[in-house]
Amino acid sequence: MSEPVLEVQGLTKHFGAVTACERVSLDLRPGEIHAVIGPNGAGKSTLIAQICGGLRPDAGQVKFLGEDVTALxxxxxxxxxxxxTFQISALAMEDTVLQNAILGALGARGGTPGFLGRALKDKGLREAAEAALTRVGLNDVAATRTAELSHGQRRQLEVAVALTLRPRAFVMDEPMAGMGSEGSARLTRFLSELRHEAPILLVEHDMDAVFALADRLSVLVYGRIIATGSVAEIRANRQVRQAYLGEER
Amino acid sequence: MIPERWLNGAILLGMLAVPLWAWADGAPFTITLATKVAILALAGVGLNIALGLGGLVSLGHAVFFGLGGYAMGILASHAQSFVPLAETPFLIEGTKSMPVIWLVAVVVSALAALMIGLLCLRTSGVYFIMITLAFGQMFYYFAISWPRYGGEDGLSIYVRNSFPGLNTLDPIQFFGICFAALAAALWLHGRLIASPFGLALNAARQSPARVETIGLSPFRLRLTAFVISGAITGLAGALFADLNRFVSPTMFSWQLSGEIIIFIILGGIGRLYGPVVGAALFVTLEHVLGGFSEFWQVYLGALLLAVVLVARGGLIGLVAGRERPHE
Incomplete structure (x- = not known):
């Protein structure tokens, strides 16, 4: 089996007496979608924050591309x-769709952003941004102010900004949240293709999407992973059904 | 609604036309007023880069205005008394040359902005406002209690500093210098707005988490903006001191910081020409209403209330409408 792109080992985080994350271990392998599901308050957001760097774990390790990034x-x-990508869209709402995508391309380029050139006339930035918008189907609304987009379009823009970074792995926090069924189905098809470019750690509430997409599933309950496996294995897991899926039966 | 670009052109033409007309008409005082507008607008453009583009409400920009003023005052006072600033480790003499004074004013203000920014930008919101205010007060009281350069009484400079090839004592020529500085700052601000740096800074104001997840540092973007902003306001301070041929601790006062914010709010926060309109209105009101009543600021207060309540985009917003996304 190939080396995992992203690896989490024994991640533990306490907030006072509350244990938000207890010895969580999971990995993300090339070409896969690994979904993390769990009821509200299971610690999904805390887990994402630790993986992406917003929160320092009390114990455990995060490895990305074979390197220990826990301290980064x-x-x-x-x-x-x-x-x-964020659960609640974190976009520059006053700016246009294109400007948001260009911001991503700017980050991907690295270094200090230029002071005197025009961001929108920069061919490299613009092409990268437009390519990403075209892929998620937002090229028609490139000149629209982001605040005027529908909720679903904002979710697409979140993904587009992530695309401009030419990433080695995606961490997506509920990309389908609040989307209509049609938008959700379209994004599902898109993510299904995207996994071959870079693997996706998907935290999602939409069970249809998760079961349609995920190669593997991890179930997070009260800060602990109670099971990891294929969709079929998780569906068959008695503990999971009691703890979580049972509610939906 | 008039397109903002046209409106800006008209404002700039107006800024030129009034003093030129006054010059032809032989009214030097009007030229002096116009010069004051240009200088205060320049200070406002400086703050607008931090406030409008970066969302940093600094209530301490008088620090940079005052530093620019004292850079001029100290250098020129040494030049007029022929006492060198320092003899060890090497001789530093005073100067009456504007370009040298400007360079010192800009560098000193930029360094001060770097130090202040490093501390203040770790906070945000009300805390940022209070810490910048505290720094302003520190400089204010320091200037008051430093007898060497006049203390509370300030410093007088007998003759305006010189600029190669120009007679700076001629009001219209000095206005030309100040206007050119303002135009250059407006050009720079315009370029910054459209630049990748401006895009990132603007995004950091709206969504810092986003900027961080694409690998850029909101802190560094803001610090850079704060330094550029402080340097421009410092240049305005040096010019202001030269206009009055006088420097005093009031250039460091928090009232002055507040006035610079008022220029921006009156004209429209983040609007390129906002500070120009705001400063022009402020100086005109001060001059016209100040003739009727000592308490003219009551009317300024009423106007400010009206602008904040009715026209959120300031006077520019009232005429040109909502700001369009920058192209």
Whole structure:
């Protein structure tokens, strides 16, 4: 089996007396979508924050591309190629769709952004941004102010910005949240292709999407992973059904 | 609605036309007023880079204005008394040359902005406002209690500093210098807005988490903006001191920091020509209403309230409409 791109070992995080994350271990292998599911308050956001660098774990290790990145901050991990999308869109709402995508391309280029050139006339930035927008189907609305986009379009733009980073792995926090069924189905098809470019760690509530997409699933309950396996294995897992899927039966 | 580009052109032409008309008409005082507008607008353009583009509400920009002023005052006072600033380790003499004074003012203000920014930019919101205010007060009281350069009484410079090839004592020529500085700062601000740096800084104001996840540091972007901003306001301070041929601790006062913010709010936060409109209105009101009443600022306060309540985009927003995304 090939080396995992992203590897989490024994991640533990306490907030006072609350254990938000307890010895969580999982890995993300090339070409796969690894979904993390769990009820509300299971610690999914805490886990993502530790993987992406926003939160320092009390114990455990995060390895990305074979390197220990536990001590690195969000920016350093982003520059290594870890692209994250947010559950609640974190976009520059006053700016146009294209400007948001160009921001991503600017980050991918690295170094200090220029002071006197025109961002929108920069051929390299613009091409990278437009290519990403075309891929998610937002090229028609490139000149629109982001605040005027529909909720679903903002989710697509989140993915487009991540694409401009030419990442080695994606961490997506509920990319389908609040999307209509059609938009959700389209994004599902898109992510299904995207996994061959870079593997995706997918945290998602939409069970249809998760079961359709995931190569592997991890179930997070009260800060612990109670099971990891293929869709079929997880569906058959009694503990999981009791803890989580049982609610939906 | 008039396109903002046209409006900006009209404002710039107006800024030129009024003093030229006054010059032809033989009204030097009007030229002096126009010069004051250009200088205060320049200070406003400086702050607008931090406030409008970076979202940094600095209530301490008088620090840079004052430093620019004292850079001029100290250098020129040594030149007029023929006492060198320092003899060890090497001789530093005073100077009456504007370009040298400007360079010192810009470098000193930029360094101060770097130090202040390194500390203040770790905070945000109300805390940022309070810490910048605290720095302003520190400089203010330091200037008051430093007898060597006049202390509370300030420093007078007898003759305006010189600029190669120009007669700076001629009001219209000095206005030309100040206007050129303002135009250059507006050009720079315009380029910054459209630049990759401006795009990233603007995004850091709206969504710092996003900027971080694409691998850029909101802190560094803001610090850079703060330094550029402080340097421009420092240049304005040096010019302001030359306009009055006088420097005093009031250049460091928090009221002055507040006035610079008022220029921006009156004209429109983040609007390129906002500080120009704001400063012009402020100086005109001060001059016209100040003739009727000592308490003219009551009317300024009422106007400010009206602008904040009715026209959120300031006067530029009122005429040119909502800001369009920068191309």
């Amino acid at each position: 901050d969000t920016r350093a991990r982003a520059r290594m190629g870890l692209a994250r």
